[in-house]
Amino acid sequence: MSLAWRLAxxxxxGGIAGLRLLALCLFLGVAAIAGVxxxxxxxxxxxEGRGRVLLGGDVQFQTVxxxxxxxxxxxxxxLGRVSETVRMRAMASRTDGAEAVLAxxxxxDDAYPLYGTLKLAPGALTARPTGASVAIAPALAERLRVxxxxxxxxxxxxxxxxxxxxxxxxxxxxxxxxxxxALADMAGIRATGLVQPGSxxxxxxxxxxxxxxxxxxxxxxx
Numbered sequence: 001m002s003l004a005w006r007l008a009x010x011x012x013x014g015g016i017a018g019l020r021l022l023a024l025c026l027f028l029g030v031a032a033i034a035g036v037x038x039x040x041x042x043x044x045x046x047x048e049g050r051g052r053v054l055l056g057g058d059v060q061f062q063t064v065x066x067x068x069x070x071x072x073x074x075x076x077x078x079l080g081r082v083s084e085t086v087r088m089r090a091m092a093s094r095t096d097g098a099e100a101v102l103a104x105x106x107x108x109d110d111a112y113p114l115y116g117t118l119k120l121a122p123g124a125l126t127a128r129p130t131g132a133s134v135a136i137a138p139a140l141a142e143r144l145r146v147x148x149x150x151x152x153x154x155x156x157x158x159x160x161x162x163x164x165x166x167x168x169x170x171x172x173x174x175x176x177x178x179x180x181x182a183l184a185d186m187a188g189i190r191a192t193g194l195v196q197p198g199s200x201x202x203x204x205x206x207x208x209x210x211x212x213x214x215x216x217x218x219x220x221x222x
Contacts, residue, residue, distance in 0.1 A: 053116040056170035057083065057206025058215040061222070067203050079218060081208040083111040084186075087174065088201035090194055092136075092182055093153050094144055101143045102179040103136075105154060107189030114208040116169025118183075123148055124163025131187050134159040137180035154182060155192030170206075 052058060061068070061076060067084075068076065076082045086107040093100040112118070118128055120135055125148060129135045134152065141164055146152060151160045165181060184192075195201055209218060 052114075053169050054172045055206070056085075056112075056116075056173055056204075057114045058209040058213070059207045059219045060173075061205045061207075063203045063205075065199065065201060068205060073205075075222065076205050076207055079207045080210055080213070081111060081114060083114050083206045083208075084109045085112060085204050085206070086186075086189055086195060086201055087204070088194060088199065089178060090154050090182070090192065092140060092144065094146060095151050095153055095158060099144050101140060103140055103154070103182045104174075104177040104179050105189070105192070105194070106174075106181055106183045107186050107195075108183065109186055113169045114206055117167070118165075118169065119167035120163035121166045125149065125160075126162050129159075129162055129184050129188060131185070132157065132159055132191060133162045134182050134184045134188060135163045135165050136161055136182045138164050140180035140182060143180070152182075154184075155194040157188065157191035157193070159184060159188055159191075 059079070061072075063072075067073075067086075073082075088105050090103055090105040091100050092103040092105075108118075118135075120127070121138070124135070126133070134154070136146075136152070141147065141161070144152060146161055148161055148163055151158050153159070159182075165183060168181060168183070171181075189195055207218075209215060
């Protein structure tokens with residue numbers, strides 16, 4: 001075989017190897033894109049499925065340092081079932097005054113949560129706090145060195161710890177907090193004496209719309 005033929009065959013073999021490498025790269029690239037697309041679809045699907053639980057409702061309205069006035073509340077009630085929550089920072093302490101910790105105080109009404117379930121850890125005294133009682137985050141129990149059945153003081157109220165919070169369904173929608181959560185009902189919040197004119201608190205109104213309602217159109221129409 002002549003030198004020219006040998007050189008031509010060598011170049012041909014090199015070209016085929018290069019094509020194989022190119023085909024392998026293309027295959028890996030397509031597989032990676034397909035994998036990312038599948039992962040993205042799975043994440044979006046999960047968020048869509050849990051979006052209402054994470055938000056706490058289909059639509060949400062918020063007031064700062066005040067509750068909704070009667071006209072506003074009536075407008076919310078016309079949309080669907082409404083849940084009202086109040087959130088503020090407060091000092092939680094042991095009843096003997098030995099410890100005091102900054103906590104995120106959250107008050108909820110009887111309709112809370114509209115989606116999902118408030119879950120307390122095994123050993124809770126009741127399913128949810130009522131009256132002069134409170135459910136607290138495990139971190140708050142650890143910092144105050146209290147257990148279920150003990151009492152803590154928040155503001156003017158002495159509240160019995162009825163359980164440790166295992167799952168607060170709308171926790172992610174609450175954003176950044178400076179302390180662990182203490183959750184009470186509205187009667188417990190009133191007993192603290194902390195929600196009054198001039199206090200720094202946020203009130204949120206979550207609405208569970210009828211099945212046929214469009215959340216975006218509803219929010220835009222308010």
